[in-house]
Amino acid sequence: MKILCVSDQIDPFVYSANIKKNYKDIDLVLCAGDLPMQYIDFIVSSLNVPTYFIFGNHNLKELPYYENVGATKMISENEKIKHSHGAIYTGFKVKKENNILIAGCSGSINYNNGQCQFTELEMTYKLWKMIPRLLFNRIIYGRYLDIFLTHAPPRHIHDREDQCHKGFKCYRWFIKKFKPKYMIHGHIHLYDINEPRITTWKGCTIINAYSQYILNYEEKQNG
Numbered sequence: 001m002k003i004l005c006v007s008d009q010i011d012p013f014v015y016s017a018n019i020k021k022n023y024k025d026i027d028l029v030l031c032a033g034d035l036p037m038q039y040i041d042f043i044v045s046s047l048n049v050p051t052y053f054i055f056g057n058h059n060l061k062e063l064p065y066y067e068n069v070g071a072t073k074m075i076s077e078n079e080k081i082k083h084s085h086g087a088i089y090t091g092f093k094v095k096k097e098n099n100i101l102i103a104g105c106s107g108s109i110n111y112n113n114g115q116c117q118f119t120e121l122e123m124t125y126k127l128w129k130m131i132p133r134l135l136f137n138r139i140i141y142g143r144y145l146d147i148f149l150t151h152a153p154p155r156h157i158h159d160r161e162d163q164c165h166k167g168f169k170c171y172r173w174f175i176k177k178f179k180p181k182y183m184i185h186g187h188i189h190l191y192d193i194n195e196p197r198i199t200t201w202k203g204c205t206i207i208n209a210y211s212q213y214i215l216n217y218e219e220k221q222n223g
Helices: 037-047 077-083 120-129 131-141 169-178
Strands: 003-009 029-033 051-053 093-097 102-103 146-148 182-185 196-201 202-210 209-218
Touching: 003 077, 029 077, 077 120, 093 131, 102 120, 102 131, 120 169, 146 169, 196 209, 202 209
Parallel strands: 003 029, 029 051, 102 146, 146 182, 182 202
Antiparallel strands: 003 209, 093 102, 196 202
C-alpha cells in the first residue's frame, strides 16, 4: 500500500494538473497539518482515495467546524458536513481504514497561547482520552495502533529548541506504550537535505511529512 503524506507546504508536484498521473498508485492520503483546506480538497477530489487530516498551528480558519474552540458560534452537523471537504478529521480520534488503525493529534506546543496550541499536560490529557478506543483495538484487532498522525514531533526527535518547534514529551510515552508502526508528523520545515526526515525509535518509524513524502506501508509486526 502506498500512502501520500503531506504537511506544511503546498507542493507544486501535488498541486498540479498532473496529480493523477504523478500519484496514480496512491491508496491513502495523510495530511499532517498547516495546510489550507482548499489544498486538501484538491487532493481528495483529484485522487479520490481515503484522506485523513489534522490541524497544525496555522491555517486554522475552519478549526471551529471540527473542534470546540471556546467562544465560537454553535455549528450544526449539517454545516460541518458542508465543510468536510471529503476528508476525514482525525484530531484526537482513532479511526480504521483498510485494516489500518490511525490515531491523530492536532496542534503544537503552546508558545503564544494561540488556537490549537497545548501544554504538555493538556496534550497528555487528550492522549489519555483516546485510551479506551486503543484498548478496544487491542482486544478486537490484536494491536493498539498502526499509524500515529500528528502535527508536532516527539520531543528530541526531529524537533528544535525554540519554543514554537519543541516536540511533545508525552508523544514519546505514547509511542512506547501503544507501539504504532509509524508516526507521521509535520511542523518542522526541512530546508537542509542533511536534516533527518526518518528516524526509528522504539520500533516506530517516525517520518517528517514536510511538503510530501510517499510511504510504502508494510504490515510489519508491532515491537
